[in-house]
Structures are given as structure tokens and as C-alpha cells.
Amino acid sequence: MATIKDVAKEAGLSVSTVSRYLNDHPYISEDKKSRIKEAMRVLDYTPSSIATQLRSRKSKTIGVIVSRITNPFFSYLVDAIEKKAVQSGYRVLIMQTYDELEAEKNCLEMLKQQVVSGLIMCSVESDIEAIKDYQKFGPIVLCNEKVSDMTIPQVVTDQEQATFEGIEYLIEKGYKKIAYCTGGNFEVDGHGSTRTKGFERAITLNKQTFNKKWIFQRVHTISDGRKIVNQLSQLPTNQKPDAIFANSDEVASGIISEMLDLGYQIPLDLAVIGFDNQPFTSMLSIPLTTIEQPVEALGIESTNLLLSLIDGKKYQINDNKLKLKLIERESV
Amino acid sequence: MATIKDVAKEAGLSVSTVSRYLNDHPYISEDKKSRIKEAMRVLDYTPSSIATQLRSRKSKTIGVIVSRITNPFFSYLVDAIEKKAVQSGYRVLIMQTYDELEAEKNCLEMLKQQVVSGLIMCSVESDIEAIKDYQKFGPIVLCNEKVSDMTIPQVVTDQEQATFEGIEYLIEKGYKKIAYCTGGNFEVDGHGSTRTKGFERAITLNKQTFNKKWIFQRVHTISDGRKIVNQLSQLPTNQKPDAIFANSDEVASGIISEMLDLGYQIPLDLAVIGFDNQPFTSMLSIPLTTIEQPVEALGIESTNLLLSLIDGKKYQINDNKLKLKLIERESV
DNA sequence: GTGAAAGCGCTAACAA
DNA sequence: TTGTTAGCGCTTTCAC
Numbered sequence: 001m002a003t004i005k006d007v008a009k010e011a012g013l014s015v016s017t018v019s020r021y022l023n024d025h026p027y028i029s030e031d032k033k034s035r036i037k038e039a040m041r042v043l044d045y046t047p048s049s050i051a052t053q054l055r056s057r058k059s060k061t062i063g064v065i066v067s068r069i070t071n072p073f074f075s076y077l078v079d080a081i082e083k084k085a086v087q088s089g090y091r092v093l094i095m096q097t098y099d100e101l102e103a104e105k106n107c108l109e110m111l112k113q114q115v116v117s118g119l120i121m122c123s124v125e126s127d128i129e130a131i132k133d134y135q136k137f138g139p140i141v142l143c144n145e146k147v148s149d150m151t152i153p154q155v156v157t158d159q160e161q162a163t164f165e166g167i168e169y170l171i172e173k174g175y176k177k178i179a180y181c182t183g184g185n186f187e188v189d190g191h192g193s194t195r196t197k198g199f200e201r202a203i204t205l206n207k208q209t210f211n212k213k214w215i216f217q218r219v220h221t222i223s224d225g226r227k228i229v230n231q232l233s234q235l236p237t238n239q240k241p242d243a244i245f246a247n248s249d250e251v252a253s254g255i256i257s258e259m260l261d262l263g264y265q266i267p268l269d270l271a272v273i274g275f276d277n278q279p280f281t282s283m284l285s286i287p288l289t290t291i292e293q294p295v296e297a298l299g300i301e302s303t304n305l306l307l308s309l310i311d312g313k314k315y316q317i318n319d320n321k322l323k324l325k326l327i328e329r330e331s332v
Numbered sequence: 333m334a335t336i337k338d339v340a341k342e343a344g345l346s347v348s349t350v351s352r353y354l355n356d357h358p359y360i361s362e363d364k365k366s367r368i369k370e371a372m373r374v375l376d377y378t379p380s381s382i383a384t385q386l387r388s389r390k391s392k393t394i395g396v397i398v399s400r401i402t403n404p405f406f407s408y409l410v411d412a413i414e415k416k417a418v419q420s421g422y423r424v425l426i427m428q429t430y431d432e433l434e435a436e437k438n439c440l441e442m443l444k445q446q447v448v449s450g451l452i453m454c455s456v457e458s459d460i461e462a463i464k465d466y467q468k469f470g471p472i473v474l475c476n477e478k479v480s481d482m483t484i485p486q487v488v489t490d491q492e493q494a495t496f497e498g499i500e501y502l503i504e505k506g507y508k509k510i511a512y513c514t515g516g517n518f519e520v521d522g523h524g525s526t527r528t529k530g531f532e533r534a535i536t537l538n539k540q541t542f543n544k545k546w547i548f549q550r551v552h553t554i555s556d557g558r559k560i561v562n563q564l565s566q567l568p569t570n571q572k573p574d575a576i577f578a579n580s581d582e583v584a585s586g587i588i589s590e591m592l593d594l595g596y597q598i599p600l601d602l603a604v605i606g607f608d609n610q611p612f613t614s615m616l617s618i619p620l621t622t623i624e625q626p627v628e629a630l631g632i633e634s635t636n637l638l639l640s641l642i643d644g645k646k647y648q649i650n651d652n653k654l655k656l657k658l659i660e661r662e663s664v
Numbered sequence: 665g666t667g668a669a670a671g672c673g674c675t676a677a678c679a680a
Numbered sequence: 681t682t683g684t685t686a687g688c689g690c691t692t693t694c695a696c
Contacts, residue, residue: 001446001469003673014683019675027681049445050391051673054382054688061425061447068411075407079400082428086438091447093393094426096414106418113381114333115393115423137333222611257615279554283589285617335689346667351691359665383689386672 002043010039022047061091062306063116065107067099067123068220071250072278073295077122077143080299088307099183099191099220101125111137118306121145124191128152139309143302144293146194153309155302155317162291162324163198166245166273171206173332175243175271178203179214181228183247186215192247195275199245214241225254229262232270243271243332249278249290256286256331271332277325287329297321334375342371354379393423394638395448397439399431399455400552403582404610405627409454409475412631420639431515431523431552433457443469450638453477456523460484471641475634476625478526485641487634487649494623494656495530498577498605503538505664507575507603510535511546513560515579518547524579527607531577546573557586561594564602575603575664581610581622588618588663603664609657619661629653 004022008015013032020028021036039045053059064081066074082092093116097103104125110116111134118139124131128149131140135152142154170178180199184191203210213235216228225246232240246252252274256266266272266286274281274290281288301317308315336354340347345364352360353368371377385391396413398406414424425448429435436457442448443466450471456463460481463472467484474486502510512531516523535542545567548560557578564572578584584606588598598604598618606613609624633649640647 004675005673015674016676016684017682020682023675029681032682046441046444048386048673049442049447050382050386051688052675054380054386054672054690055674055676057688059382069401069414070404070407070411072402072404072407075402075404078426079402079428082401082426086428086435091442092426094410094414094424096411096418109378110381110423112378115381253612253615280585280612280616283585283616284612285615285619287617336691337689347690348667348669348692349665352666355691361665364665380689383672384691386674386688387690387692389672 001048002045004045004047006043007036007039007045010043011035057114058310059114059117060089061093061116062303062310063093063095063107063110063119065095065097065104065119065121065123067097069094069096071220071248072280073248073276073293074122076295077299080296081120081303084300084303085307088303090307097123097125099123099125099218105130108134111140114138118310120302120306122302127190139306141302141306141309144298145191153305155298155305155322157294157298157322157324159194159324160198160201162326163195163245164202165198166275166291166326167199167202168206169326170243170245170271170273170332171202171208173243173271177209177211177214177241177243179216179232179241179244181216181219181245181247181251183218183220186217195247211239211241213239214244219247219251222250222254222257225251225256226258227254229255229258233262241270243267243273246272246274249274249276249281249288252288252290252331253281253284256284256288260285267330267332273332277327282329286331289329289332290327292325292327294321294323333380334377336377336379338375339368339371339377342375343367389446390642391446391449392421393425393448394635394642395425395427395439395442395451397427397429397436397451397453397455399429401426401428403552403580405580405608405625406454408627409631412628413452413635416632416635417639420635422639429455429457431455431457431550437462440466443472446470450642452634452638454634459522471638473634473638473641476630477523485637487630487637487654489626489630489654489656491526491656492530492533494658495527495577496534497530498607498623498658499531499534500538501658502575502577502603502605502664503534503540505575505603509541509543509546509573509575511548511564511573511576513548513551513577513579513583515550515552518549527579543571543573545571546576551579551583554582554586554589557583557588558590559586561587561590565594573602575599575605578604578606581606581608581613581620584620584622584663585613585616588616588620592617599662599664605664609659614661618663621661621664622659624657624659626653626655 004015008018085092095107120141120143122143124145146156182192252272274288277290277292305315336347336350340350417424427439452473452475454475456477478488514524584604606620606622609622613620637647
């Protein structure tokens with residue numbers, strides 16, 4: 001591989017002139033410019049990104065932390081982030097945690113090791129203080145994860161309110177025994193707790209029955225959804241919920257699918273409301289009623305915010321498109 | 333940020349000794365080891381990955397090229413690749429091309445710039461010679477993309493045969509006018525051409541009608557599937573196909589969904605066979621008959637192969653799990 | 665066992 | 681406008 005030194009020699013110039021050319025510095029004569037260009041062509045030269053990074057102390061790579069890329073919500077998020085980042089000359093390192101704290105710590109280390117110059121966390125397992133510890137190594141933006149500490153930049157929607165409205169929608173439709181699923185832990189702050197607050201507010205405000213057996217924690221996949229139905233079917237008939245709020249369309253479709261397999265009817269035996277509005281949900285055998293997340297806007301705003309932070313600039317998040325929306329279909 | 337120099341000073345040793353410790357060299361006294369460990373702890377030291385890379389000339393990052401991460405086939409592939417890579421101490425840079433040659437070229441440049449030490453191409457737009465040009469900068473593995481040139485390492489399934497069997501399955505079921513979708517160009521070699529060969533072989537062998545109007549090229553998404561139905565409905569009744577082979581489950585579900593919206597029945601008015609067996613396909617209103625791809629095995633084998641190549645070792649691909657499989661459901 | 669020193673490929677003062 | 685030079689943080693001879 002040719003180096004900047006080879007190019008300088010070939011062009012009969014110094015490395016600094018070549019470096020200036022590479023970095024679009026002013027004050028280079030047209031004559032030298034063309035000699036450098038020619039030398040680069042002859043030697044098939046490309047600057048070593050690694051060397052540039054070491055010297056200039058910036059990596060032009062951002063890291064994106066997701067729990068599972070196979071969750072369509074995350075793949076659409078990564079899609080939006082990647083497009084925006086590439087537009088701005090950045091690359092995207094993708095890191096999956098599978099909800100494991102240890103894995104997330106390793107991702108945060110990437111910031112310390114200067115592998116990435118910034119981080120977008122689309123899922124978070126660590127507590128706030130742990131994340132704050134890493135902020136000194138580079139900007140960290142939380143995407144779709146709300147924390148009360150406003151010193152951590154975050155791009156969020158009002159999931160508390162949307163969940164509240166989703167639960168009220170069930171209540172208005174006449175359902176009285178509402179089950180609830182979360183990806184995190186019900187009592188503990190952290191993953192999913194914003195939505196849980198909305199759920200509790202709606203239940204309390206409307207004086208609905210609350211039953212601990214109707215709460216499902218740490219559920220994520222289609223298969224988790226199926227398991228919920230199996231647990232539900234153990235319950236005595238008078239203790240069965242008549243509706244369930246699922247924390248993702250994957251969980252919701254697992255629930256519906258298992259219910260149908262067991263010969264039940266949806267929404268007659270159980271109304272199901274999902275979260276995300278993933279592309280396939282309108283085509284399911286029971287088209288899914290769900291809460292749409294503005295996934296593209298979330299990705300774009302997070303990336304804009306992070307890149308501004310990397311450049312030490314201010315960025316005003318555009319809230320207009322960060323709205324959740326209830327999509328009424330046939331599962332409720 | 334503390335550097336190796338700071339650690340050396342803190343421990344009262346030379347940088348070379350610290351470097352040796354970092355690289356698990358033999359011949360360091362236990363005494364010094366603990367002094368170094370302590371100094372690292374005190375200074376909260378982490379080696380700069382960039383500097384290590386520059387000096388040791390290896391990047392510990394692999395690049396993965398996909399056309400669109402939102403296609404579940406690719407997100408599951410990336411999932412498998414990422415897990416395997418992380419296990420081996422590598423990171424994954426994700427790059428989307430959206431089937432654009434220009435974007436793919438930029439990805440290949442990452443290899444030349446030494447940003448990545450190897451590349452897995454899960455989609456390819458460039459011609460073989462262009463890819464071969466980049467092999468001198470690092471190993472490139474094709475994943476699920478077959479080319480005749482065996483000097484390019486590739487991990488593939490027998491898509492020609494699976495497509496052949498898929499078409500024969502339609503014929504056995506009594507369908508006589510079979511339409512065909514491909515992500516690439518029908519006549520041209522390249523993306524999708526292996527499957528096309530299987531299609532042509534089955535049609536010819538069984539003396540089936542072939543109609544150019546039943547061929548759909550460069551289709552990828554659900555919305556592309558819907559458009560196909562719109563084109564189909566322009567055809568005079570006696571020229572309409574009675575079955576269609578879709579190149580992905582996304583295209584297949586778009587076709588089915590649009591047909592149903594238009595009041596047609598599946599498979600009565602049109603039998604549809606998909607490709608991939610994505611998780612949601614069994615839960616669609618018309619459960620999809622499709623060809624399952626061994627996506628996890630493809631990801632794992634590609635990664636094993638690439639990492640071996642990076643280390644200059646041989647790797648024998650394990651073909652056992654690289655089998656395609658027809659999943660019979662209700663859309664045929 | 666340990667240290668001194670050269671240098672990976674590049675950028676950016678500082679001089680000229 | 682251009683060149684000289686000192687590093688960025690690390691690894692790796694080579695000497696002791």
C-alpha cells in the first residue's frame with residue numbers, strides 16, 4: 001500500500017503539501033495540485049483512515065447499541081441512523097446487547113477505547129450513573145429511552161401518554177380486566193418504566209381492577225408472546241384478563257397466534273394491542289391494533305443530535321414528527 | 333485520557349514492559365505485573381484501539397454489506413454475524429447499499445482504507461472483476477451470493493435447485509401459468525441469476541408456458557409486491573398467471589395483501605410462494621408457503637470463513653446446515 | 665527480564 | 681505557497 005510519503009516522492013513534493021491537498025487547505029498552487037492528483041492516481045493511493053484517526057483524534061465512526069437487530073423496530077432505527085450517518089461521512093458500528101448488562105458495558109468501552117466518537121443507545125440496561133461515567137469519553141445520546149437526568153441528551157416520544165391513551169382506549173371499548181407486558185421489570189425504574197407509569201395512571205384514574213398475575217415482565221419475542229398465553233390459560237376462568245397491552249408487535253403477534261392455535265377468538269376472548277406498527281402487522285390474520293412509533297424520525301433526530309454534539313455544536317431537536325399514534329385495526 | 337506512557341511512569345517502568353504486559357508476553361516478573369495492574373487501575377487506563385491498530389496493522393473490525401437492514405433476512409444474517417464476530421473479539425461495521433453500485437464501491441473502499449480487516453458481502457452489485465480488485469486489500473467473503481469464479485470465497489446454498497423444486501411444486505399442484513419475481517435483472521447475470529436458472533430449468537423441463545409479462549425484476553419490498561398485483565390486473569383475463577414465485581417473503585406478502593384488498597382469493601385466484609420463511613409468515617392471514625433459508629448457518633459460516641482468512645488460516649465450510657427447505661402452508 | 669529507541673501514516677505548528 | 685519537524689499511542693527489534 002502506498003503511503004503519503006510515496007505520493008510526496010512521486011510528485012516531488014513534501015508530505016505536508018500532500019497532506020494539505022488531502023485536507024482541502026487553501027494556498028496550494030494549481031500546478032502542485034495536479035501533480036499530487038496524478039501521483040495519487042499512479043500509485044492508487046488512499047489515505048490510511050487509521051493513521052488519520054490517530055493523528056486527528058477523531059474516528060468518524062459512531063456506535064449504535066440495540067438489544068436485538070432482528071427486532072424490526074431496531075432494524076428500522078438502524079436503517080435511519082445509518083443513512084443519515086453516511087450522508088455526513090460517518091460509519092456505523094452496530095452492537096447488540098441482548099439485554100445483557102455485561103454486553104452493554106463492552107459497548108460503552110468502545111467509546112473509551114476511542115473506537116467510536118459517539119454512541120447512540122437505543123436500549124439501555126446500565127443505570128444512569130454508569131452511563132454518565134462514560135460521557136467524558138465522548139457524547140452519548142439516548143434514543144427512545146427516557147431518563148429523568150437531563151444532562152444526558154435524549155430523543156424521545158411521549159410513551160407515558162401514548163400508553164395511557166392506549167389503555168384508556170381499551171377501557172372505552174368496554175374491557176375491564178387489562179393485562180400488561182413490559183420488556184423491563186414492572187416495579188423497577190429503567191427499561192419500559194415510562195410506559196408502565198402511563199399504564200398505572202390509566203388504571204388508577206379509571207378505577208380498574210389490577211391483578212399482579214396480569215403483569216408480564218422481560219418479554220420481547222414472538223415466542224415470549226406465546227408463553228404469556230400459556231401462563232394465562234393456567235388462570236381460573238374468572239381471573240382471566242379480557243384485554244392485554246403488549247410492549248411490542250412481536251409479543252402481540254405471538255399472543256394472538258397462540259390464542260388462535262388454541263381455538264380462541266380475537267378480540268372476543270382477548271383483545272390485544274401492540275406497540276410499534278411494524279410493516280407486517282396490517283397483514284396478520286387478525287390485523288393488529290397498535291401504537292405506531294415514529295421510528296425514522298427517532299433515528300434521524302438522534303443522529304443529528306449526536307453528530308452536532310461530536311462537532312461541539314448545539315442542536316435543537318425537531319419534535320414535530322416525534323409523535324406516537326394509535327392505529328385502530330381488528331385485534332381490539 | 334491516560335496513555336501507556338502514564339502507566340509506565342506511574343508503575344516506575346518502561347513503556348515496553350507495559351506493552352508486553354498488555355500483550356500477554358512471557359518473561360515479566362509477577363512483581364511488575366501487579367505494579368502495572370495497579371497503575372492501570374489508578375489511572376483508569378484503556379489502550380487506544382486506534383494506536384494499536386496503526387502499529388499492529390490490523391483493525392479487529394469486519395464490514396458487512398447488505399442492501400437493506402430492514403429486510404428481515406438481512407437483519408437475521410447480521411444478527412448471526414455480529415454474535416459470532418463479537419465472540420472472536422471483532423466488531424461489526426454495517427453498510428447498506430440499497431442496491432446502488434456507487435454505495436457498494438464506497439463500502440469496498442473501507443477495506444482499502446484499512447477501516448475493516450475483512451468484508452462479508454451479503455449482497456453484490458459490482459461485477460466479479462471489481463471485487464477481485466479489492467481482494468489485495470483484505471479478505472472478502474460472499475454470503476448467499478454465488479459467482480462462478482472460485483477464487484472468491486463464498487458461502488452459499490443451492491438456490492438453483494431450491495427454486496427448481498419450488499417451481500416444480502407449483503406445477504405438481506396443477507398450476508400452469510407461473511409468474512416469477514427477481515431482485516436483479518432477468519436476462520443479466522448477477523443478483524438473483526442462480527434462482528432464475530432454476531426457474532428456467534423447471535419451466536423448460538416441464539414444457540410450461542413462458543410469458544415475458546409474468547417476469548418482474550428489481551422487486552424487493554412489500555410495496556413492490558403490491559405494485560406487481562397492479563400490473564397483473566392490467567393483463568387480459570386469459571393472460572393472467574395462476575401462480576407466482578416471489579423472491580422474498582416481503583414481496584410475497586405484498587402480493588397477497590394487495591390481492592386480498594382487491595377482493596381476490598388466495599390461492600384460488602393466484603398461488604403465491606415466497607422465499608426466506610421470515611418469522612411472521614406463519615401468522616399472516618394466508619399463511620405463506622415459502623422456501624426457508626438457513627440464515628443463521630449462513631451468517632456463522634461466513635464469519636468463521638472470513639475470520640480464518642484474516643488469520644491466514646484454512647477453513648472448511650460446514651455444508652450440513654446450509655440447506656434450503658420448502659415450507660408448505662396455505663398460499664399455494 | 666527489562667529498557668531505549670525506531671517508526672506505523674498522518675497532521676499541524678513553525679519556519680522559510 | 682511550501683518544507684521541516686515533532687509527535688498522536690502503541691509495538692517491536694535490539695541491546696543489556
